Amino acid sequence: xxxxxxxxxxxxxxxxxxxxxxxxxxxxxxxxxxxxxxxxxxxxxxxxxxxxxxxxxxxxxxxxxxxxxxxxxxxxxxxxxxxxxxxxxxxxxxxxxxxxxxxxxxxxxxxxxxxxxxxxxxxxxxxxxxxxxxxxxxxxxxxxxxxxxxxxxxxxxxxxxxxxxxxxxxxxxxxxxxxxxxxxxxxxxxxxxxxxxxxxxxxxxxxxxxxxxxxxxxxxxxxxxxxxxxxxxxxxxxxxxxxxxxxxxxxxxxxxxxxxxxxxxxxxxxxxxxxxxxxxxxxxxxxxxxxxxxxxxxxxxxxxxxxxxxxxxxxxxxxxxxxxxxxx
Numbered sequence: 001x002x003x004x005x006x007x008x009x010x011x012x013x014x015x016x017x018x019x020x021x022x023x024x025x026x027x028x029x030x031x032x033x034x035x036x037x038x039x040x041x042x043x044x045x046x047x048x049x050x051x052x053x054x055x056x057x058x059x060x061x062x063x064x065x066x067x068x069x070x071x072x073x074x075x076x077x078x079x080x081x082x083x084x085x086x087x088x089x090x091x092x093x094x095x096x097x098x099x100x101x102x103x104x105x106x107x108x109x110x111x112x113x114x115x116x117x118x119x120x121x122x123x124x125x126x127x128x129x130x131x132x133x134x135x136x137x138x139x140x141x142x143x144x145x146x147x148x149x150x151x152x153x154x155x156x157x158x159x160x161x162x163x164x165x166x167x168x169x170x171x172x173x174x175x176x177x178x179x180x181x182x183x184x185x186x187x188x189x190x191x192x193x194x195x196x197x198x199x200x201x202x203x204x205x206x207x208x209x210x211x212x213x214x215x216x217x218x219x220x221x222x223x224x225x226x227x228x229x230x231x232x233x234x235x236x237x238x239x240x241x242x243x244x245x246x247x248x249x250x251x252x253x254x255x256x257x258x259x260x261x262x263x264x265x266x267x268x269x270x271x272x273x274x275x276x277x278x279x280x281x282x283x284x285x286x287x288x289x290x291x292x293x294x295x296x297x298x299x300x301x302x303x304x305x306x307x308x309x310x311x312x313x314x315x316x317x318x319x320x321x322x323x324x325x326x327x328x
Contacts, residue, residue, distance in 0.1 A: 001056050001295075003268075003302035011226050011257035012058045014050060016043070016074055018262060020067040022097050023133040024119070026159055026188050026201070030133055040262050043077045045282055049260060050081055052291050059090040060226050062117075066262075069100035075107050082112025091226075093117065095157070099135070101143025105150040115153040115225075117184075118144050122158075122165045123175060131164065148179070155182040155225075155242075162203040169208060170215055177237025184229050184242035189271075205243045212241075226256065246271065252305030258298075266295070268302035276301070 001009040019034050020027075041049070050061060061081060068074060081092050094108065095117040108116070120140060122128050128137040147154050156176055160166065169185065176183045187205050212218065217235030224231070229242030252269075259267045264279030276298035281291060 001058075001299050003299050005302075005304055007255055007302075008057070009256055009258055009299055009302070010058055011060045011062070012050065012053045013062045013064055013257060013259045014046060015064045015066065015259065015261045016046060016068045016077065017066040017071040019070055020065055020097065021070055021099055022067070022135045024097075024121075024159075025131055025133065026161065035263065041264050041279065041282075043071075043073060043080075045264070045279075046260075046262070047077055047080045049264065049278060049282060049291075051084070052288065052295060053260075054084055054088040055288070056292055056295060059088075061089060061092050063092070063094045065096075067097050067099065068094060069096055069104050075104065075111065078108060078111040078113065085112045091115075095119070096143075097132075097135075098140035098143035098147075102139075102146040105143070105146040105152060108147075109150045109152055113152065115155065116147050117155045117157050118147070119157045119159075120144070120172075121161070122168050123171055124168070127165060127168070131161075144181075145179075148181075153182075154180075155184055157184050157186060159186045159188055160203045160205060160208055161188055161201045164201060166203055166208070169212060173212065173216055173234060173237065173239075173241060176241075177234060177239050180239070182231075182240040182242065184244060186244040187246055189246055205245050209243060228255070255302075255305075258302070266298050268298060269305070271305075272303050274301060274303055 003009060017040070023030050023032065063078065065071070078092070081089065085092060091114070092112050093115050094113060096119070098118040098120065101116070101118070118140070121131050123137075125137045128140075129135060144154055156172065158165070158169070158172060160169070172183055185205055185208060187203070188201055209218065218232035218241065219235055221231050221233045221240065223240060227244075228246075229244045231240045231242045233239075234241055255269075259270060260278075261267070264277065264282060266276045266278055268274055268276075276294070278294060278298075281294045
């Protein structure tokens with residue numbers, strides 16, 4: 001699949017639910033209203049759509065949410081897609097908050113998953129509870145170490161928030177080095193009406209990287225996972241640290257991904273509202289060829305780049321859509 005700017009689309013992120021067992025302050029409102037179950041695609045329908053993308057050239061699928069592991073029977077989807085690894089699909093991964101990993105880590109590995117991304121914004125129990133509104137860090141840490149014990153490579157995803165966790169990054173680099181995890185820092189993005197002033201929390205990662213270099217040797221590397229992160233090797237630990245910078249550096253020129261929501265809506269760009277509703281197409285009983293044609297028509301409308309801008313005058317996000325809708 002080639003978009004209008006000759007970028008090859010090989011990476012699909014599939015959100016299997018908008019629900020989550022946490023309420024992270026940068027992702028959700030505390031009093032979230034979730035989608036009615038009738039609007040959600042079945043796991044079989046999500047597999048059918050994913051299979052169409054694989055036939056069209058997608059080589060990597062990441063399962064996301066909300067929190068994907070809270071969806072009932074979600075392992076059936078992992079097993080179905082995992083069976084396609086080596087038969088069109090190269091990699092199946094998952095992004096999770098870790099709360100359910102102690103339960104599912106071994107099953108994920110058995111299904112063909114080899115890497116997991118776990119959201120962890122702090123090592124402080126108190127800050128963790130404040131950032132997630134009610135989470136307990138012990139549950140996420142148990143999940144992380146269960147994933148490691150199951151043989152899964154773990155990458156820690158940390159959203160950088162000014163005045164909230166900006167003093168945590170040195171400790172996270174050291175902790176990840178101690179336990180053999182890679183770390184990825186992410187700039188907060190202006191998505192969703194989550195209350196509060198988002199502009200006060202924005203922290204440019206160029207500043208974070210400069211601060212880290214006071215204590216750590218960050219070496220250039222061409223390592224890439226297929227996503228937007230730019231990686232460095234931490235000389236003192238031998239692990240990698242990545243930086244995802246949608247605000248300070250537009251990485252759209254190399255974008256290779258699209259996002260499918262749990263309702264069957266395909267977003268061609270995280271930072272745009274342009275979308276294609278594949279659910280009615282899927283449920284009309286069309287042939288595989290017709291379904292693929294609908295996907296290709298959507299890809300033909302993929303924009304050149306995102307428009308992430310925080311509206312500082314009115315203090316509102318660039319897009320009303322919550323991060324949990326598209327899974328990041």
